[in-house]
Amino acid sequence: MRMRLTLxxxxxxxVPVSLFAAVQDETNLDIQVRExxxxxxxxxxxTENIWESGAPLAQQMRGVIRERLALGHSExxxxxxxLSRYGDYILMEPPKHGVNxxxxxxxxxxxLIGGFFLYKEVTHWVRDTPTPPSQPLPPLDDQARKRIxxxxxx
Amino acid sequence: MIIEIGHFSVIVALVLSVxxxxxxxxxxxxxxxxxxxxxxxxxxxxxxxxxxxxLSLVYAFITRDFSVLYVANNSNSKxxxxxxxxxxxxxxxxxxxxxxxxxxxxxxxxxxLHWRTQPAIMPYLIAVESAVMFGFLCLIVxxxxxxxxLLPVPLDGKDLNPLLQDxxxxxxxxxxxxxxxxxxxxxxxxxAALFSGRLGEEWIKVTQRWTTxxxxxxxxxxxxxxxxxxxELGWGGYWGWDPxxxxxxxxxxxxxxxxxSVLVQEKRKMFKVWNxxxxxxxxxxxxxxxxxxxxxxxxxxxxxxxxxxxxxYILLFVGTVIGIAFGALILRSNKxxxxxxxxxxxxxxxxxxFNNLFFLVAAATVFxxxxxxxxxxxLQDAKVTVGPxxxxxxxxxxxxxxxxxxxxxxxxxWRKASIASLKKSFSLPLLAGAVMVILLLVTGIxxxxxxxxxxxxxxxxxxIVLDFGKISQLYAQRNGSNIFQGGLAAFTANQRxxxxxxxxxxxxxxxxxxxxxTIYQTEKVVSMRVGDEFAIGDYRMKLTNIHEVAGGNWNAQxxxxxxxxxxxxxxxxxxxxxxxxxTQTPTTESAIYAINMGHIFLTMPEVSEDGVAVxxxxxxxxxxxxxxxxxxxxxxxxxxxxxxxxxxx
Amino acid sequence: MNKGxxxxxxxxxxxxxxxxxxxxxxxxxxxxxxxxGTEAPNFEGPDVETGQTISLxxxxxxxxxxxxxxxxxxxxxxxxxxxxQLHQLFKDHPDFVxxxxxxxxxLPDAQHYLQQYGTTFSHVRDLKGQLAIDYGVYGVPETFVIxxxxxxxxxxxxxxxxxxxxxxxxxxxxxxxxxxxxTRTS
Numbered sequence: 011m012r013m014r015l016t017l018x019x020x021x022x023x024x025v026p027v028s029l030f031a032a033v034q035d036e037t038n039l040d041i042q043v044r045e046x047x048x049x050x051x052x053x054x055x056x057t058e059n060i061w062e063s064g065a066p067l068a069q070q071m072r073g074v075i076r077e078r079l080a081l082g083h084s085e086x087x088x089x090x091x092x093l094s095r096y097g098d099y100i101l102m103e104p105p106k107h108g109v110n111x112x113x114x115x116x117x118x119x120x121x122l123i124g125g126f127f128l129y130k131e132v133t134h135w136v137r138d139t140p141t142p143p144s145q146p147l148p149p150l151d152d153q154a155r156k157r158i159x160x161x162x163x164x
Numbered sequence: 165m166i167i168e169i170g171h172f173s174v175i176v177a178l179v180l181s182v183x184x185x186x187x188x189x190x191x192x193x194x195x196x197x198x199x200x201x202x203x204x205x206x207x208x209x210x211x212x213x214x215x216x217x218x219l220s221l222v223y224a225f226i227t228r229d230f231s232v233l234y235v236a237n238n239s240n241s242k243x244x245x246x247x248x249x250x251x252x253x254x255x256x257x258x259x260x261x262x263x264x265x266x267x268x269x270x271x272x273x274x275x276x277l278h279w280r281t282q283p284a285i286m287p288y289l290i291a292v293e294s295a296v297m298f299g300f301l302c303l304i305v306x307x308x309x310x311x312x313x314l315l316p317v318p319l320d321g322k323d324l325n326p327l328l329q330d331x332x333x334x335x336x337x338x339x340x341x342x343x344x345x346x347x348x349x350x351x352x353x354x355x356a357a358l359f360s361g362r363l364g365e366e367w368i369k370v371t372q373r374w375t376t377x378x379x380x381x382x383x384x385x386x387x388x389x390x391x392x393x394x395x396e397l398g399w400g401g402y403w404g405w406d407p408x409x410x411x412x413x414x415x416x417x418x419x420x421x422x423x424x425s426v427l428v429q430e431k432r433k434m435f436k437v438w439n440x441x442x443x444x445x446x447x448x449x450x451x452x453x454x455x456x457x458x459x460x461x462x463x464x465x466x467x468x469x470x471x472x473x474x475x476x477y478i479l480l481f482v483g484t485v486i487g488i489a490f491g492a493l494i495l496r497s498n499k500x501x502x503x504x505x506x507x508x509x510x511x512x513x514x515x516x517x518f519n520n521l522f523f524l525v526a527a528a529t530v531f532x533x534x535x536x537x538x539x540x541x542x543l544q545d546a547k548v549t550v551g552p553x554x555x556x557x558x559x560x561x562x563x564x565x566x567x568x569x570x571x572x573x574x575x576x577x578w579r580k581a582s583i584a585s586l587k588k589s590f591s592l593p594l595l596a597g598a599v600m601v602i603l604l605l606v607t608g609i610x611x612x613x614x615x616x617x618x619x620x621x622x623x624x625x626x627x628i629v630l631d632f633g634k635i636s637q638l639y640a641q642r643n644g645s646n647i648f649q650g651g652l653a654a655f656t657a658n659q660r661x662x663x664x665x666x667x668x669x670x671x672x673x674x675x676x677x678x679x680x681x682t683i684y685q686t687e688k689v690v691s692m693r694v695g696d697e698f699a700i701g702d703y704r705m706k707l708t709n710i711h712e713v714a715g716g717n718w719n720a721q722x723x724x725x726x727x728x729x730x731x732x733x734x735x736x737x738x739x740x741x742x743x744x745x746x747t748q749t750p751t752t753e754s755a756i757y758a759i760n761m762g763h764i765f766l767t768m769p770e771v772s773e774d775g776v777a778v779x780x781x782x783x784x785x786x787x788x789x790x791x792x793x794x795x796x797x798x799x800x801x802x803x804x805x806x807x808x809x810x811x812x813x
Numbered sequence: 814m815n816k817g818x819x820x821x822x823x824x825x826x827x828x829x830x831x832x833x834x835x836x837x838x839x840x841x842x843x844x845x846x847x848x849x850g851t852e853a854p855n856f857e858g859p860d861v862e863t864g865q866t867i868s869l870x871x872x873x874x875x876x877x878x879x880x881x882x883x884x885x886x887x888x889x890x891x892x893x894x895x896x897x898q899l900h901q902l903f904k905d906h907p908d909f910v911x912x913x914x915x916x917x918x919x920l921p922d923a924q925h926y927l928q929q930y931g932t933t934f935s936h937v938r939d940l941k942g943q944l945a946i947d948y949g950v951y952g953v954p955e956t957f958v959i960x961x962x963x964x965x966x967x968x969x970x971x972x973x974x975x976x977x978x979x980x981x982x983x984x985x986x987x988x989x990x991x992x993x994x995x996t997r998t999s
Contacts, residue, residue, distance in 0.1 A: 034690040034698045044689070051549045053844075053951045057406050059551070062399040064752070064769060066917050067952075070942030077943075095949035097847035102551035104536070110548065113536050117529040117558045121565075124521045132514050135506035461836040475837045483830050490826060494819050538836050545845050 170220025171311035177213040178301040184294030191287040203290040211268040231317040234310040240323035240746045242717035250334035251324045257310035264300040288356030299481040323746035332392035340385030344450035346378025351447035358492045380801040387794040398752035400782035405555045410534045411453035419446045421523035444489045451482045508580040515573040571624030596626035617679045659807035667800030674793025680786035687782040700781040704728040718744045723768040739768040761788045853959040854947040861936040877959040881914045884926035886953045892972035
């Protein structure tokens with residue numbers, strides 16, 4: 011990318027701009043850089059990834075990603091490199107190992123435990139509540155009228 | 165001189181807050197109404213004194229009096245007039261003053277509004293509100309005063325943070341604080357109920373409008389914050405799960421649970437302790453949010469200078485309020501054996517309980533996620549980031565569950581639902597969901613979250629439409645009118661219920677917007693020169709010019725982009741790269757064009773000296789639904805608050 | 814609410830209070846490094862003043878102190894005096910080398926900075942930020958101590974002044990230099 015830009019620059023010094031108007035597009039490399047940059051945290055910013063951040067460090071980190079991709083490193087290798095330099099902090103989410111599992115399962119665990127207790131409690135209450143004598147269902151018209159009256163008073 | 169008057173007023177207000185507490189306590193002890201009246205006078209005077217304090221600060225900003233440290237730190241001679249007023253709450257000290265000012269306004273309103281109807285509650289209300297005001301006023305007077313003078317007087321101020329020089333940001337803090345502080349009124353009534361032992365439904369009915377109003381302000385504040393982040397931060401997103409955003413989201417979640425759960429107590433006189441618990445948690449989270457933001461415990465984009473002393477004070481104060489509230493709840497709950505009558509697991513009261521469970525788990529998730537780095541660091545000296553990928557992953561299922569319950573809850577009868585009635589109410593909505601999924605599959609949408617979300621939205625939406633259609637028909641039949649008149653009659657007959665349904669529809673619209681704009685966002689970043697173009701989606705953007713523009717306190721490079729669809733010129737977009745003169749801070753101003761309920765969002769984050777611009781285009785489909793949903797929600801809430809009073813209320 | 818719930822509630826509240834209290838005294842910028850005990854990455858770069866290439870490899874077998882700084886960094890000015898003092902303290906030891914790393918800076922600014930505040934040791938320019946990223950640098954100033962085996966032994970984020978100075982000279986560098994004959998054979 012940078013190479014191409016300097017090349018442009020050299021050419022453009024001599025030739026009118028409009029002659030070289032062109033359709034610019036992202037290369038595969040650009041897209042790969044973005045995918046990786048979005049998973050890494052800008053360490054000098056707060057909860058911002060290095061893709062979104064405008065900080066100089068983030069810019070340089072994007073440069074490093076680009077260089078390494080150009081050298082043929084894989085996504086996993088590049089992430090591992092940053093991880094080895096900065097630790098877990100560089101990742102945008104807690105890595106799923108060790109004690110971090112706790113925070114990944116906590117919401118669902120809470121939901122399950124809470125749901126279980128709630129279910130037990132409610133069925134318990136239902137059992138303790140005397141059932142009203144069952145009445146035959148009123149015909150539909152009656153039901154409708156009742157609902158209107160109910161709506162009006164509530 | 166004027167600033168000293170303001171300073172003095174705030175100090176007097178502090179003294180009066182002590183007087184307010186004392187007279188409230190004396191009113192309770194001696195049962196002499198004169199004490200209560202003097203407490204009311206104290207609260208009212210505090211409001212006037214704090215108004216003087218606020219106005220003196222506004223005056224200092226308008227006259228650009230840089231001999232005031234706070235003014236020098238947060239404004240500049242070139243700052244536009246509009247923002248000089250907003251700069252009052254642009255920094256730490258001023259925003260605390262705004263907090264307590266709104267608190268005094270609400271306390272005064274509450275005292276005068278409920279004076280006749282709730283005489284027994286008033287001393288408690290005065291005591292609680294004065295105590296909270298006392299805590300914040302101490303902080304302002306002793307630890308972070310906006311009235312300090314600066315010597316020697318600087319020639320010019322440092323300027324307001326350029327990111328805050330924005331209309332949405334002018335309204336965001338007051339709205340948010342009105343939300344936080346609004347919950348203090350039901351909280352005070354709850355405390356009154358706990359201390360006086362009158363744990364009936366009255367306090368809930370009296371504060372229902374306050375609660376709804378606070379909820380509306382908080383919702384608006386959060387949405388404004390999102391809107392601001394969307395076009396000001398320049399990455400095309402509106403919610404970053406930043407600790408400060410989370411701090412406002414947590415009280416919203418629990419407040420929403422409370423808003424629903426009080427309905428059960430109103431109708432069925434159950435869950436008294438639970439509702440007290442919820443409002444205490446809501447207000448506590450408002451206070452904890454203030455602590456988290458103001459103490460620097462969690463570093464964040466918005467974070468202010470770390471100052472352990474100030475943080476410690478806030479912690480002690482917040483801890484005391486929360487400790488007293490929960491202490492009272494625990495002691496009182498021992499004496500309170502609430503009779504629960506539950507006829508069936510499948511009933512509206514039971515659905516409300518599950519709704520509460522989901523909201524609380526959602527709040528706990530945000531809480532845990534926000535504090536997890538701190539917990540981990542304290543326990544084992546490791547540091548991690550809990551960022552958007554985490555929240556998006558765990559929040560989605562919880563949100564879907566909530567939406568599903570939203571589709572069921574309002575249409576299931578109290579006490580007990582029969583299988584037949586369930587079939588009648590929900591077979592069509594279930595079908596609607598299925599049809600929606602099939603339609604989306606046919607159009608080629610395969611994302612699981614998008615499908616699941618659309619299913620639930622169609623289900624819940626259909627349930628609302630079906631129910632309202634039926635009731636409108638019944639009214640039309642009864643009155644012999646057409647269905648629209650029937651609908652109007654139904655709406656006015658039960659405005660509280662149906663305005664809430666409008667809010668629910670707003671939520672559904674918002675959710676559609678969120679799903680579409682997060683999952684189907686496309687972006688492209690290219691480097692280009694004048695004359696070059698790039699394509700994104702169906703659109704072509706051609707850079708026709710880059711030129712310099714200047715505002716009052718900034719200079720910018722502006723890119724002129726022509727946007728084409730096919731061969732047709734649709735519009736011209738002008739994103740800017742601004743440099744604010746006083747602080748030399750760069751900002752990226754986005755240019756936005758709305759099309760098909762979505763946005764073409766363009767920024768120009770970099771321009772090199774040799775004229776190569778980096779352009780970033782983002783297509784955000786259906787993003788207007790996010791803001792539109794917010795507006796519909798607000799409309800529902802306003803109709804709810806403005807509903808005519810009924811005899812029982 | 815039964816006893817169990819009450820107890821849970823009280824415990825949660827106390828736990829939160831304790832957590833927040835501890836959090837207040839923590840340094841939000843403190844980030845535990847993962848680099849201690851690992852091989853110090855090699856680097857090469859031009860000297861700020863002379864332009865000659867400096868590389869870490871040429872100091873193999875010595876204790877190296879790396880100090881990252883920039884001319885725009887306020888805290889670097891704060892620590893500058895004690896950094897010079899530190900060099901004064903150890904510079905006569907044959908096995909001690911001190912290197913500054915100029916980070917995210919413009920060359921004229923950096924040169925002007927050194928002329929203005931003075932220096933007694935060499936400074937490498939980090940041209941593309943690669944060096945800083947290799948060392949997991951968050952911001953400036955940051956200081957690393959590398960031992961004779963080329964392993965990173967110590968890292969400090971923030972200025973080297975006061976207690977930090979005492980600690981780094983007496984507890985980190987001095988022991989490394991005295992233990993040198995014994996470890997050199999390895």
